[in-house]
Amino acid sequence: MTTIDDTAPDRAADDDRSTVRLEAAGGSPAAAVVDLSGLYAGRHWAARSTGRPFSYRYTAVGDADVTLRRSQISGSIRGLIPVSDDYVVQWLTAGNGIPDVVHDRVPMVDDVPMLFPTAREFVFAYEDYDQRLVHMSRRLVHEVADELFHTGPVPDLGIDHLRTLDPAAVTRWRNSLSLLSRELRVGGVESLLWHTLTRETAAAFLRMYPPTVTALPPAVLLPRRARLRAAVEHVHAHAAEPLTVADVAGAAGLSVRATQEAFQRHIGMTPLRYLQHVRLERVRQELLQADPTTVSVQAIARAWGFAHLGRFSAAYRNAYGEYPRNTLRR
Incomplete structure (x- = not known):
């Protein structure tokens, strides 16, 4: 079962501050492949049971610039994710996974953020996991990157998704997400504070993963x-x-x-x-x-x-x- 809910459909097309809600859940590996691969334009996905009843649940809420997401599967899933317009930071609170089993082959460590590869496709593999994700639009991240680092209108920021993270930067990132999550519950995505906090979240992300492109002179x-x-x-x-x-x-x-x-x-x-x-x-x-x-x-x-x-x-x-x-x- 998959549901998509835009709670403000009458807004102008260029206004990104309408609520985006996604939910997918079920007990079939075949349904999980259809539902979840569709959310990522994925290809060659496969899922299976790991010895106990298979189940999955995926939720997302936010707006066109930032969505806070959670993915849970009792079972295993693997597939290819193509190049995306989003920057996606994810971490596991349970289970295990490798975001890129073909090139990087770096396993996840519980509660440690890791960025999905930003400029190429990759093949992931996860098992019996509880995963949190934050999707940020390329438009927002590049706009904030220009404000902070004077990167200009570049197609890619040259971010190293495997860089060693500064603990202080990770703390700022977690704090920004805590404030953003609270505002999502209290004021929603149409509030001025939500708009401010999404930009602060993008800034916190860029402190963890600074651009390497040549800044404007x-x-x-x-x-x-x-x-x-x-x-x-x-x-x-x-x-x-x-x-x-x-x-x-x-x-x-x-x-x-x-x-x-x-x-x-x-x-x-x-x-x-x-x-x-x-x-x-x-x-x-x-x-x-x-x-x-x-x-x-x-x-x-x-x-x-x-x-x-x-x-x-x-x-x-x-x-x-x-x-x-x-x-x-x-």
């Missing part, structure tokens, strides 16, 4: 350089596309000459050199997340516009102190 953050910031943000947002200086200038409402001069004066490099710098960072992010058995340095470099592997490797080593092949093998 400090020189562009001054209010009087808003046009230069617009040009730099355009580079970050469209680094995977063919870009010319004219494209960057047009996005900022500047002439080509003014754009070139502003980049050189305040950033210390030309617009196209800065574009290469951003693309090099994107290559590094992909190398850190890629499977070295199926992906090559050359393929990733070419995808980001680097045709000459020798020159690319030299530039990469100058930037990061290691060759790209060493990054891929981590």
